Amino acid sequence: MTTDRVVIVGAGQAGGWAARTLRDEGHQGSIVLVGAETHAPYERPPLSKEILLGLSQPEALTIVDHAALESLNIETRFGAAAVAIDREARQLELTNGEQLQYDKLVLCTGGRARDLPIPGIDHERVHTLRSLDDALRLKQALTTQAGHVLVIGGGWIGLEVAASARQLHCGVTIVEFADRLCQRSVTADVSEVLQNLHASQQTKVLLGTHVLAIKATEQGLNAELSNGQSLQCDHIIVAAGLLANDELARQADLTCNNHGIQVDGLCRTNDPSIYAAGDVAVMETAGTAGWSRLESWQNAQDQGMAVARAILGHDTLYRPTPMLWSQQFDQFIQIAGHVHGGAITAMRTMPNGGTLRFYLTADEVVAGVIGMNAGRDYRFAKQLVERGLRAAAAELADPGIPLKQLAAASLAA
Ligand SMILES: Cc1cc2nc3c(=O)[nH]c(=O)nc-3n(C[C@H](O)[C@H](O)[C@H](O)COP(=O)(O)OP(=O)(O)OC[C@H]3O[C@@H](n4cnc5c(N)ncnc54)[C@H](O)[C@@H]3O)c2cc1C
Known part of the structure; x- marks a missing residue:
């Protein structure tokens, strides 16, 4: 492949890694990276943590900066969104009217914060958090008008923003529609740990509750809640998941389901010239029923690299282990694999108070792990999951038995 032109839509984490990997690993044709944002590709996890808290500067988030893109001979179109794909002509149209020819097209368009149909939600003091610009606006709001903040949504981003707002001395209330926090990704005992963590910081957590309406008042905002109460606040942050x-893919008749663009193990859509990666892509993942989207830093990076390798002709299938992490107050939470539906569970408490919860199948294969301040031990726990190793629950729970030893024994068996 010497002259093929690869056009990547979406200059986020997956798009940035796809472009960089293509060039680093030998693509000699042209590469064009199209991004709706004006920023070079950057990492989003610090937006709800270090950026809000003022512990990191925007430059520190960059994955590949403008100078590196130039030296890698990657053309960019930043500040221009792609609006249409002509599959027959292999042409992409941008908002600035430009038409880009492609030989291979990679869709890394990520997602956006889900809107909720709540009357009054379009007020300027109601925020969402997806981009660096959102984070800088929110930081400004929280640091200059610190009062009471209502967070709608008790998932990871909602909880992280709530933790940051508390650390910025705001009063915080979280309302969550479900009857526990982070219901989709953790077991009920971990939801309870998270709830206690936030309650211990004087955050009010209202479960099984949603917002019916938002009204502007002289003092700020008033949220009418489904539990009959109303809440006066200065800002509302909507963190109700990702769309x-x-x-672009739907308009071009690429196969999509409710969660995104369907791709196979080589990141290919149903059009052999078009690929997808990152939050916008859904794939069949071992251990989950049907198609799923892995909304995480790790997946965006790994699938971005995998799509580049697939275009370069490698035939190694991308088979990710789901992974994510979160930081809230002094808790560092790490998750690998599948934690729901485990037949057997085991919990190890380390001398520093950190914990590892293991989720095993009926035949003692370690299918998932959740670490909370688990330190270096998490690395070995993750290896057990990634390699699908077997271990006895009693041994996993015993902090006197090194996990490294359990992994080695299981590999040797
Ligand atoms: C606040 C926040 C905190 C997070 N924290 C964590 C964490 O702690 N741990 C973790 O594992 N994961 C975390 N994540 C998730 C992780 O950041 C995402 O999974 C990852 O960024 C997905 O990468 P992506 O490239 O698929 O999408 P994105 O990074 O969203 O990039 C997509 C890009 O495509 C652009 N785009 C969209 N449509 C078009 C178009 N038509 N034309 C051109 N460009 C377009 C968008 O503007 C965007 O720049 C967090 C996410 C957020 C928002």
Whole structure:
């Protein structure tokens, strides 16, 4: 492949890694990276943590900066969104009217914060958090008008923003529609740990509750809640999940489901010239029923690299272990594998008070792990999951038995 032109839509984490890997690993044709944002590709996890807290500067988030893009001979179109794909002509149209020819097209358009149909939600003091610009606006709001903040949504981003707002001395209330926090990704005991963590910081957590309406008042905002109460606050942050930016693909008749663009193990859509990666892509993942989207830093990076390798002709299938992490107050939470539906569970408490919860199948295969301040031990726990190793629950729970030893024994068996 010497002259093929690869066009990547979405200059986020997956798009940035796809472009960089293509060039680093030998693509000699042209590469064009199209991004709706004006920033070079950057990492989003610090947006709800270090950026809000003022512990990191925006430059520190960059994955590949403008100078590196130039030296890698990667053309960019930043500040221009792609609006249409002509599959027959292999042509992409941008908002600035430009038409880009492609030989291979990679869709890394990520997602956006889900809107909720709540009357009054379009007020300027109601925020969402997806981009660096959102984070800088929110930081400004929280640091200059610190009062009471209502967070709608008790998932990871909602909890992280709530923790940051508390650390910025705001009063915080979280309302969550479900009857526990982070219901989709953790077991009920971990939801309870998270709830206690936030309650211990004087955050009010209202479960099984949603917001019916938002009204502007002289003092700020008033939220009418489904539990009959109303809440006066200065800012509202909506963190109610992600909607895939898959409109381009849908308009071009690529196969999508409710969660995004369907791809196979080589990141290919149903059009052999078009690929997808990152939050916008859904794939069949071992251990989950049906198609799923892995909304995480790790997946965006790994699938971005995998799509580049697939275009370069490698035939190694991308088979990720789901992984994510979160930081809230002094808790560092790490998750690998599948934690729901485990037949057997085991919990190890380390001398520093950190914990590892293991989720095993009926035949003692370690299918998932959740670490909370688990330190270096998490690395070995993750290896057990990634390699699908077997271990006895009693041994996993015993902090006197090194996990490294359990992994080695299982490999040797
Ligand atoms: C606040 C926040 C905190 C997070 N924290 C964590 C964490 O702690 N741990 C973790 O594992 N994961 C975390 N994540 C998730 C992780 O950051 C995402 O999974 C990852 O960024 C997905 O990468 P992506 O490239 O698929 O999408 P994105 O990084 O969202 O990039 C997509 C890009 O495509 C652009 N785009 C969209 N449509 C078009 C178009 N038509 N034309 C051109 N460009 C377009 C968008 O503007 C965007 O720049 C967090 C996410 C957020 C928002």
